[in-house]
Amino acid sequence: MEKFMLIVREDLSRISKLTTEERLSTSPDMMPWVESLIASGKYITGQPLMLTGRYVTQHGVTSDGPFIESKEGVSGYDIIEAENIEEAVKIAQSCPMVKIGHAIREVRPLMNMDEFFPKDDK
Structure with a gap:
């Protein structure tokens, strides 16, 4: 099994006008989807x-970074395990937010750092 991050991308200009309660209440109920992934x-x-x-760069820290001024940006994430990227994409396509066009899911494999830095078995 491989690990994947399903990055949630939404219209930040739209959701920035909502309270947290409005933001969550206007989104589809994600719990049945999450619970089905947990069960699997x-x-x-x-x-x-x-x-x-904050954006942190070598030149300093920016408050309320430009991500809030961008139309589309990252609004959440899920980390899953799947056999391969094709299975991870199918899982992302089953997300209720994707199905209704509320968000886009970017599917990215996580690097297995143990391959590069094996743990010492002492």
């Missing part, structure tokens, strides 16, 4: 993201 043993973790944050 494929779900690891996930969360919606707050719309505020």
Whole structure:
């Protein structure tokens, strides 16, 4: 099994005008989908993201970064396990937010760092 991040991309300009309660109440009920992934043993973790944050660069820290001024941006994530990227894509396509056109899911494999930095078995 491989690990994948399903990145949630939404219209940040639209959801930034909503309260947290409105944002969550206007989204489809995600719990049955998450519960089905948990039951299948494929779900690891996930969360919606707050719309505020900081960009940290070598030149400093920016408050309320440009991500809030962008039309589309990252609004959450889920980490799952799947046999391959094709299965991960099928899982992403089954997301209620994707099905109604409320969000886009970017599917990205996670690197297995153990391949590059094996754990010492002492």
